[in-house]
Amino acid sequence: MAQLTFDDVRKTFQEGNNEIVAVDDLNMEVRDGEFLVVVGPSGCGKTTTLRMVAGLETITEGQIELDGRSIRGMSPQDRNIAMVFQSYALYPHMTVFDNMAFGLRESTDLSEDEIDDLVTETSEMLDIKELLNRKPSELSGGQQQRVALGRAIVRDPDAFLMDEPLSNLDAKLRAEMRTELQRLQEEFETTTIYVTHDQTEAMTMGDRIAILDHGELQQIGTPMECYYEPANEFVAGFIGEPSMNFLRGTSDGGVLRMEDFSYELSQSTVESIGSTTEITLGVRPEDVEVVPEATQTNDVAVEVDVVEPFGKENNLYLKPEGSDTDDTIIATVGGRKSVNEGERVGMRLPEEHLYLFDRSDGTAIR
Numbered sequence: 067m068a069q070l071t072f073d074d075v076r077k078t079f080q081e082g083n084n085e086i087v088a089v090d091d092l093n094m095e096v097r098d099g100e101f102l103v104v105v106g107p108s109g110c111g112k113t114t115t116l117r118m119v120a121g122l123e124t125i126t127e128g129q130i131e132l133d134g135r136s137i138r139g140m141s142p143q144d145r146n147i148a149m150v151f152q153s154y155a156l157y158p159h160m161t162v163f164d165n166m167a168f169g170l171r172e173s174t175d176l177s178e179d180e181i182d183d184l185v186t187e188t189s190e191m192l193d194i195k196e197l198l199n200r201k202p203s204e205l206s207g208g209q210q211q212r213v214a215l216g217r218a219i220v221r222d223p224d225a226f227l228m229d230e231p232l233s234n235l236d237a238k239l240r241a242e243m244r245t246e247l248q249r250l251q252e253e254f255e256t257t258t259i260y261v262t263h264d265q266t267e268a269m270t271m272g273d274r275i276a277i278l279d280h281g282e283l284q285q286i287g288t289p290m291e292c293y294y295e296p297a298n299e300f301v302a303g304f305i306g307e308p309s310m311n312f313l314r315g316t317s318d319g320g321v322l323r324m325e326d327f328s329y330e331l332s333q334s335t336v337e338s339i340g341s342t343t344e345i346t347l348g349v350r351p352e353d354v355e356v357v358p359e360a361t362q363t364n365d366v367a368v369e370v371d372v373v374e375p376f377g378k379e380n381n382l383y384l385k386p387e388g389s390d391t392d393d394t395i396i397a398t399v400g401g402r403k404s405v406n407e408g409e410r411v412g413m414r415l416p417e418e419h420l421y422l423f424d425r426s427d428g429t430a431i432r
């Protein structure tokens with residue numbers, strides 16, 4: 067059992083006369099056995115959150131509890147929590163075996179034979195048994211990453227904390243290790259907090275994801291919830307590639323007026339908007355339909371400004387006809403659909419796929 071609870075956790079740093087709020091009133095629960103990915107842009111407080119759990123950073127206010135017991139003030143060694151860093155932090159002068167055995171020798175009463183068994187067993191699982199006599203400098207990045215993982219796993223901790231552990235690997239290896247890490251976590255069922263700024267890792271790896279911005283939790287939920295039911299404009303824009311399109315609009319008696327076109331809303335949407343007038347309309351690129359010409363209500367005549375081909379799909383940058391701004395709307399269409407730059411087509415935004423946000427604070431209306 068290892069459940070981690072954050073209760074009104076706040077972390078500030080003092081820099082001269084300035085107080086930097088790194089984590090602001092964080093409340094969340096990491097369930098027993100869960101793989102929670104903490105994601106957000108640079109500086110949003112991800113690493114600080116992890117370091118507070120590890121005991122490498124003090125907590126300014128609030129509590130972090132492990133199975134209901136506060137770990138505030140407890141030394142890192144007493145927490146039985148293992149951290150895997152981006153830099154791997156292996157001891158360069160020690161062999162792989164000694165790197166993996168180090169923690170066990172330092173903080174357990176196990177005999178050398180028992181340690182040998184544990185290290186060998188773990189190295190087999192990670193496919194690094196042949197490397198046990200090598201030094202870290204004789205390993206590839208991917209192998210070093212496995213050793214760093216092995217060193218954490220061999221201690222059988224209550225929880226794993228991982229800080230961008232794959233960011234030094236090339237794209238192919240990163241993809242392989244993503245699946246490998248998921249497999250291992252499922253096998254061990256050890257509660258894991260995994261920090262990344264990469265939304266692909268968040269979407270593919272997490273049982274749930276926690277999205278931070280400026281030290282504040284924006285949303286915590288399954289990848290699908292965060293993708294399809296974003297709590298606010300920040301989450302909607304952060305998750306998804308290419309990003310959601312956002313258009314500023316004003317709600318006016320059942321019509322949403324944007325800079326370049328208007329959109330007639332259904333009665334139920336008008337009701338959910340209520341008295342809010344300043345709206346941001348959001349639509350994901352894959353939900354923007356491209357039709358030969360604008361024929362229906364709410365269709366918009368557009369020109370294809372740029373075609374960005376990716377093989378299996380194309381991103382089309384669409385510019386409403388007559389627009390005097392440079393703003394474009396991105397549509398992702400199948401790669402076999404042949405559309406040329408400069409072509410005039412119709413853009414259709416199905417109402418059921420539209421997101422609406424209150425522009426005053428960015429919260430989702432629907």
Ligand code: ATP
Nearest residue numbers: 079081086088107108109110111112113114115263
């Ligand atoms: P990145 O993805 O770039 O690693 P992050 O989301 O992990 O960023 P943190 O490293 O947690 O962000 O930093 C959160 C905020 O706290 C930032 O504004 C950072 O500058 C500040 N900060 C972190 N550590 C310290 C420190 N020791 N002293 C002062 N400010 C700090």
